[in-house]
Amino acid sequence: MITLSSDFGTPYPAAMKGVILQESDARLVDVAHDFPRQDVRASAFWLREVLPHFPPAVHLVVVDPGVGTDRDALVVRSGDHALVGPDNGVLVPVARELGPDESFEAFTIAVDDPASATFHGRDVFAPAAATVHEAGVESFDGLDGFEATDEVVDLAFPAPSVTADAASGEVLVVDGFGNAITNVPGNALTDHFGTRVTVNDESVPARRTYAAVDPGDRLATVGSHGNVELAVNQGRGDEAFGLAAGDEVVLSPDT
Amino acid sequence: MITLSSDFGTPYPAAMKGVILQESDARLVDVAHDFPRQDVRASAFWLREVLPHFPPAVHLVVVDPGVGTDRDALVVRSGDHALVGPDNGVLVPVARELGPDESFEAFTIAVDDPASATFHGRDVFAPAAATVHEAGVESFDGLDGFEATDEVVDLAFPAPSVTADAASGEVLVVDGFGNAITNVPGNALTDHFGTRVTVNDESVPARRTYAAVDPGDRLATVGSHGNVELAVNQGRGDEAFGLAAGDEVVLSPDT
Amino acid sequence: MITLSSDFGTPYPAAMKGVILQESDARLVDVAHDFPRQDVRASAFWLREVLPHFPPAVHLVVVDPGVGTDRDALVVRSGDHALVGPDNGVLVPVARELGPDESFEAFTIAVDDPASATFHGRDVFAPAAATVHEAGVESFDGLDGFEATDEVVDLAFPAPSVTADAASGEVLVVDGFGNAITNVPGNALTDHFGTRVTVNDESVPARRTYAAVDPGDRLATVGSHGNVELAVNQGRGDEAFGLAAGDEVVLSPDT
Incomplete structure (x- = not known):
């Protein structure tokens, strides 16, 4: 199962689905594609609210105001789930919920140049989500192109x-x-x-x-x-x- | 097959899907999640227009301005279809269309306290829809937690x-x-x-x-x-x- | 696999899905249902952008300002894909992309009178998409009701x-x-x-x-x-x- 979340509206998410379906027969479930535009914090909040209700899955998340810059592309493994998206903090709060003891592991995705500079959702993250799904959440990190990292952009909600x-x-x-x-x-x-x-x-x-x-x-x-x-x-x-x-x-x- | 209808927008329907997919491999089909907010009559109209085109299915419907009050939670069986939602009339016009001779049967869903007072879609109706789907539209009423009732809130469109x-x-x-x-x-x-x-x-x-x-x-x-x-x-x-x-x-x- | 594209908003696309699912177990993937209303050119642009990312599929497209007039209903076969929709040009630019050498074949769909004059998406195109899917993109034209045609409304984007x-x-x-x-x-x-x-x-x-x-x-x-x-x-x-x-x-x- 692959869930999809973005701030894309339509029809861009359908291009991601087409790319995934070239490589995988996974069930696809939309979470939302109308997250507040380029609002990493609000998106992180909603992901933390919604994704823990799912059975083990690969979660493709593209809220990416820094697309085309040198921010990393990540897979985050947390419990039986994997999150695929940009390294801007959006994956972190939900990653802390999905695994035991707020723990998670992060891996960078090798990005070929010259992938499209404006649509990494289609050209980087969707293929990576399909690859992780087909290899399995437990095993994808044995493949070329995924490298463990300890340096992940954090995101914390303000404390009351x-x-x-x-x-x-x-x-x-x-x-x-x-x-x-x-x-x-x-x-x-x-x-x-x-x-x-x-x-x-x-x-x-x-x-x-x-x-x-x-x-x-x-x-x-x-x-x-x-x-x-x-x-x-x-x-x-x-x-x-x-x-x-x-x-x-x-x-x-x-x- | 489970269809989903609500006035939730996003991303709340995805939480319902996650809950269902914990219990069921049913095909999920969205009908609409932008029904006019808390407008039971308009939602009842659209359901009556759309659901009769479907093959036999469980239809999860959450347009529920009375969430958290003592209104009943219902399963309505009509022909080969089951409708799951609040007892506010929204299920009735389509129930009259799906079965023969405008007939249907209704069952109350036992609601545990303290289910969330604000999101019965996720905490009451989605689990019930999964249960009805897994047990079968013909058989779910043999399970604990479903009790036949003759008292259902009616809803009629105004007569021209x-x-x-x-x-x-x-x-x-x-x-x-x-x-x-x-x-x-x-x-x-x-x-x-x-x-x-x-x-x-x-x-x-x-x-x-x-x-x-x-x-x-x-x-x-x-x-x-x-x-x-x-x-x-x-x-x-x-x-x-x-x-x-x-x-x-x-x-x-x-x- | 059947993809669905329209300018319908909701809940009309769900009626098309119900009709298809009466005849087929195809995977259904929404491309978009918020194409600019009755804007054939913009819809043609988006289809050309998105559909080539999909594996072979039947693509149901309903952007149809001339619904109910005598415009033809078409199936367009291009490579391993079939496009089903009105003969107003919306299918043409993507048809040129999906097949080799910009080539495609077109077939008219026999339309029974008195199909609904206002919702051919549900009453004409959705059943045709299901039929094409079940018969196969290679074979549907052997069935009654599909007739090869060389006269198709063209649509070209303005040249820069x-x-x-x-x-x-x-x-x-x-x-x-x-x-x-x-x-x-x-x-x-x-x-x-x-x-x-x-x-x-x-x-x-x-x-x-x-x-x-x-x-x-x-x-x-x-x-x-x-x-x-x-x-x-x-x-x-x-x-x-x-x-x-x-x-x-x-x-x-x-x-």
């Missing part, structure tokens, strides 16, 4: 600050529903379910479900990712709270 | 009024081309093909094909769903007629 | 003008990143990599990669399709250059 009185952090991503997903862990909110909390000086209900408030009303809740999320029942939380990715969020009990 | 002089109804949905699809049956229009009709006091040609009028011109036609549709050849009917879902449409011969 | 001093052409399509893709061949630019060129009287760097200029800066480069592309690193070239599909582009060395 949680005290007894308040939690502060920031919006990591806004999802398609308009929910503003923060880096504040859900347990900062769950004690307050049924009461109200202050979000950036505005008082809103803390609730376990969207539908616990009237349609159009704001709430703070804990999303499926386990983080605090600022939402509107049947509406857009980002607009109602005036929040976008990167904005600061301070949360405190409303006393 | 058709007389010899006029037909009145409303816009059910607008499709991606901008065609305003009404609940008025096509046979109210077909007698007038080649002449003109009055739509909310404006005279437009009634034609069998979009291309029978010049690009940019309005027409009334009968869509692939069999209903009257208000359209523009190579343009957007919703904008040209000033119509949105829910708006009233009165149609009469232009004499 | 390239001299020693300047190259002029036009924007063929804008991709999802906002890159304005022209019909000017890349070799008109590659000699100038590392220097500046004049694009419609404005001087910009000519570079091999987007990342060779600062984020937000404009450049002229050669895209993965081999043509000159006007772009912005991590931004939208169409907006920064004020260019849309069909606009003229004149390119000369900046001396």
Whole structure:
């Protein structure tokens, strides 16, 4: 099984699929091709949310603002999974989730010049994903063209600050529903379910479900990712709270 | 085969696919993940249009504004098909189409607490769809966790009024081309093909094909769903007629 | 394998998939369903870019502004591939790429009246694609309903003008990143990599990669399709250059 993730929109991902299907009969599963354009951090967040639900697979990931520069092309092996993509940090947070003890191994992919300077997804990463799939996640590193490396660009999500009185952090991503997903862990909110909390000086209900408030009303809740999320029942939380990715969020009990 | 329909956008549907693929090798086919957000009626319309074209399958449907409330989770068996989704009516119109004589059977899905309160698609419906697929549409109800029920939330599309002089109804949905699809049956229009009709006091040609009028011109036609549709050849009917879902449409011969 | 391309958005393509899966177990691969609406030329461009990357397959293509008129329905055989779609030119440029020596054969599909006048994708082309797939690309033309024809609507992309001093052409399509893709061949630019060129009287760097200029800066480069592309690193070239599909582009060395 090979999953595919990118910020390509269409039809570029289909070219990657064609290239893979020249070499492999793998099942292909799209994760998303509308990740925020060239936003490595948001893409890393979504990959960490979604890929751990999959059985062992090769995951092709192309969010690559540095395409054509000398950034490395990587295969990251983590548990029974392999991740294939650029060395810009996008693979790292999910790699820490897929393997035991947050461990993973990384390998550089030899890139022939003159591969296309603008479409490494098709010309470098898709062929590598097919090769890794056909050789097997356990065995691909015995092939020519893959070399172990200890130097991988890291990516960490910003750390929230949680005290007894308040939690502060920031919006990591806004999802398609308009929910503003923060880096504040859900347990900062769950004690307050049924009461109200202050979000950036505005008082809103803390609730376990969207539908616990009237349609159009704001709430703070804990999303499926386990983080605090600022939402509107049947509406857009980002607009109602005036929040976008990167904005600061301070949360405190409303006393 | 398992089809997937939702209003999730991306990448949430991929998490559902991962969960299913942990339990099943079923072929997965996306129907759409951009149904109008939390619009149960529009989603029910599209499901009724599309799913009857499929061979026997399990159809996972998650359009669920009441997620996390005490609404039931359902499997609906209709002919050789099973539908899995929330008990809010979205499954009912298509269930009436898939089986003989508009009949179907419904079963509640036992939901463990504490499943995620915000993502039952991943945590309740996707596992249930995999279970139904693996056990078989004929047999799943012999398993623990599925209980027959006669109490299902119904959903009916509004009934049009058709007389010899006029037909009145409303816009059910607008499709991606901008065609305003009404609940008025096509046979109210077909007698007038080649002449003109009055739509909310404006005279437009009634034609069998979009291309029978010049690009940019309005027409009334009968869509692939069999209903009257208000359209523009190579343009957007919703904008040209000033119509949105829910708006009233009165149609009469232009004499 | 059957690939699917259209300008349908969702959920119409799923109806085509259901119809195919009634007759065939073929692997289904989506190319794109958001081709520019009813834009035959842009769709032809993307098909020529993407389909040659696939192994032998049946390619279902429905971009069909003349649906319901008397335009023919076609199967085009080119090399080991078959293309199924309307006779409006959209299949021709890629057909010239898939076979040897730009050669291809065309066959009309018998269309039963009264197929739906508005959804031939579902009612004519999808069943034909399934039939061609099941009979085989080499053999389908022995079946009833397919008749060889020499009269096919042609489609040619506009020819650029390239001299020693300047190259002029036009924007063929804008991709999802906002890159304005022209019909000017890349070799008109590659000699100038590392220097500046004049694009419609404005001087910009000519570079091999987007990342060779600062984020937000404009450049002229050669895209993965081999043509000159006007772009912005991590931004939208169409907006920064004020260019849309069909606009003229004149390119000369900046001396």
